[in-house]
Amino acid sequence: MQISISELAALLNGVVEGDGSALVNSVAKIEEGKTGALSFLANAKYEEYIYSTGSTAVLVNTSFVATKPISTTLIRVEDAYAAFTFLLEKFSNPTAELKGIEPMSFVDESASLGENSYVGAFAYISKNVSVGEKTRIFPHVFLGANVKVGKNCIIYSGVKIYHECVIGDNCIIHSGTVIGADGFGFAPLPDRSYKKIPQTGNVVIEDDVEIGSNCSIDRATMGSTYIRKGTKLDNLIQVAHNVDIGEHGVLAGQAGVAGSTKLGKYIVVGGQVAIAGHLQIADGNQFGGQAGVQASIKDENQKWFGTPALPLRESLRSSAINRRLPELLSRLEALEKEIKNIKSE
Amino acid sequence: MQISISELAALLNGVVEGDGSALVNSVAKIEEGKTGALSFLANAKYEEYIYSTGSTAVLVNTSFVATKPISTTLIRVEDAYAAFTFLLEKFSNPTAELKGIEPMSFVDESASLGENSYVGAFAYISKNVSVGEKTRIFPHVFLGANVKVGKNCIIYSGVKIYHECVIGDNCIIHSGTVIGADGFGFAPLPDRSYKKIPQTGNVVIEDDVEIGSNCSIDRATMGSTYIRKGTKLDNLIQVAHNVDIGEHGVLAGQAGVAGSTKLGKYIVVGGQVAIAGHLQIADGNQFGGQAGVQASIKDENQKWFGTPALPLRESLRSSAINRRLPELLSRLEALEKEIKNIKSE
């Protein structure tokens, strides 16, 4: 990205105030701006920075009224934040141009690759795999037999997808994530050793899902483990066999969902939350960081904290009193003394 | 798997009731059955489903007596569940046929590969590695110098095993797991920086161990980190340097065991449990999800919950009262008022 301010303004139907011929080649927060950077001002809270920013250009809303002199060049647009993210998407995707099959990759002859797809070196595409159009398979990716990946996906370097798993359209999966490894199923034997229970199902990832790095999403014992449409997973997340995560959920880093649990739609799960197995969680429930969810939840749209997870208000009260326990103990001891005195009178 | 019901029955010494010529090509839970699927009924709790299942065939125990008309075909066997898992193992292992060294792999000329072993493309086999017979090394696996892998193992795509580590027979290691990276050992220096302590030991994984995806099992500072015979690890588990996990243990996802801790046999560790370093845990102890184990345990076969981990009964009581703290505080305040009244009388 090396482009003049006038060219940017033209792309955005914006109006330039200042030197339109100056070049920008990077983006920065308005308070960290430097020469060549483009910033934006959308939130009035940050207004002070526009008078001192080092950025070469700043996107502002049409309605913005300066209250002091400004030395940077402004581009006025209807919605400064929307214009900024539009530019980021347009210019910042380093994978957009990747196409074709690089040498030193392995693509089984029975696999089918969509138009304008990309397969990086050292990627391994097994039998009967199908990859949709414009999907980019980075180096070191492994796609097991019969895997289906939809169109417009980005599968980053080192992702492993076991046999039979299905990925929808417009999905992004980051490096190190493993999809479809065996669920954790073992039958105890009389001698206290364990026998493996074959895991014969698969994983189905629906459209528009993004999965962070180093996640583990296990295949079902039978049937499928599901990540439904639009759901977003952060990094290092554990999704056990036969879990079903509803549409448009958000799970933060290091969260874990145990086997056969079904989360509704619009669920929000904080970092390091653990959700036990075989539960049903209704739509729209939210869980604070490190919560431990040990029971099903029937009501929708509640907030939960702590282990075991309690409703927000209850959890805050208990936690506040918990901190006052030494004081409570003293007060209890004082009462005991008083009663002893009263009785001895 | 595309096989007639009669052929299946023959494999199982079973008796067909219904159309033995129908073909099955998949498996399903009895309540989710569809055309072409094989299901089983072992638990009387699920009996109702056999009268309405969409499955083409259902395995039942010889003793099963129908109480309503059945439209699916039955195969009667001594133990329906055992027969089902026998079939799963027979037909569902997509790796069973893999053999030989694929082109574009790297196998050092000093390495020795057992009969009928498999090395996938882009696998890297270093100096003096030995791989046992029938062991399958998937694409993108790295085996460092002098690594030994036993026979009948499956090392899935992307597993990394550092130099000198030893894997027993019949082990399964899932994608993304790293075995033998340096333990976390640093000596503080007077200027508050740290100096690396060389980690010169290795990791020894005994026979019949299964390790899930994206686990980290560090090499010992000196000596070995051990995972003993028959133990099963889920995904994203941390095993620090010089840990020793006894035989036939089970550790659920995202659990962590800190340095030099020794777990006995038959240990059961829940998800996200943390076990501190330098502890000794006696045989058969069990830890509920998210427990924090901060002290050694000498008694066998106890159940522990919470942080710090308490015996099950004690933990349940404290946790129940903890939830009632606001009520306790009110009752305490009421008593204080009463005593004030009594004293002022």
Place this chain on the structure above:
Amino acid sequence: MQISISELAALLNGVVEGDGSALVNSVAKIEEGKTGALSFLANAKYEEYIYSTGSTAVLVNTSFVATKPISTTLIRVEDAYAAFTFLLEKFSNPTAELKGIEPMSFVDESASLGENSYVGAFAYISKNVSVGEKTRIFPHVFLGANVKVGKNCIIYSGVKIYHECVIGDNCIIHSGTVIGADGFGFAPLPDRSYKKIPQTGNVVIEDDVEIGSNCSIDRATMGSTYIRKGTKLDNLIQVAHNVDIGEHGVLAGQAGVAGSTKLGKYIVVGGQVAIAGHLQIADGNQFGGQAGVQASIKDENQKWFGTPALPLRESLRSSAINRRLPELLSRLEALEKEIKNIKSE
């Protein structure tokens, strides 16, 4: 390592007592010694073992005075522990000899590789990457476009570093770690679905940093995520976008730091600790295992435990009383009865 005791002593300016011609080929703790092993005795607590050790040679301090007969060979040096770690470093680094570009690697013609660097088979070096002298890039490593890696680094097998990220000198990054994947940023839309916020920043790892296996360190939304000079990360750690971890910190396994949080210098973070987003933590603070840090900390050098994290003393007191809650409840009930009695008199 196969070397005579006399040769070792010469390397260390040490004095041999016993058979200097015997050969050592391994190291062992003094209590686990066996033929061919070298051990050390630095801590008087372990003195008893020197009289029975099976090790062929033992390093001892010049000042050591035996109180019983010794059968092993001694090497007397000024500082036995320092001499031991010196030898470990000298002999135990299996990567020290690696040099050159192995066949079946991919190195873009625009990339620059320093003198005596190493690139393993199946490594992928993208456009405009620069790798410093003596840096070793193991098999299956992915370096995205414009990545810079300093000198004397070890990047172990399967590490993935996304475009634009920067690694300093003398860094060690273990297998499975992913640096620079997209931060977890999504804007909620009116229909309750989410829109990806482009993550256009990078990750900057400063000099002398070591990062364990299977860590996830996300790129900044804008600007950089920082791991400062000398900091050490264990395994399976989550570092979110725009986090800044100060110099000479230590983070134990499975810890997580949420977005935009800034940790000072000399921070110590226990295993499975979660630090919430947008916090500022002053220098030298320490967090016990599984702590949940929910607020900024202005004072330096404090110790914190629990969720929410409390100062050490306060946390210990609350946690001790928490365990006595059933007793407190009984005492409260006893008081209630007494008062009832008093009132009814």
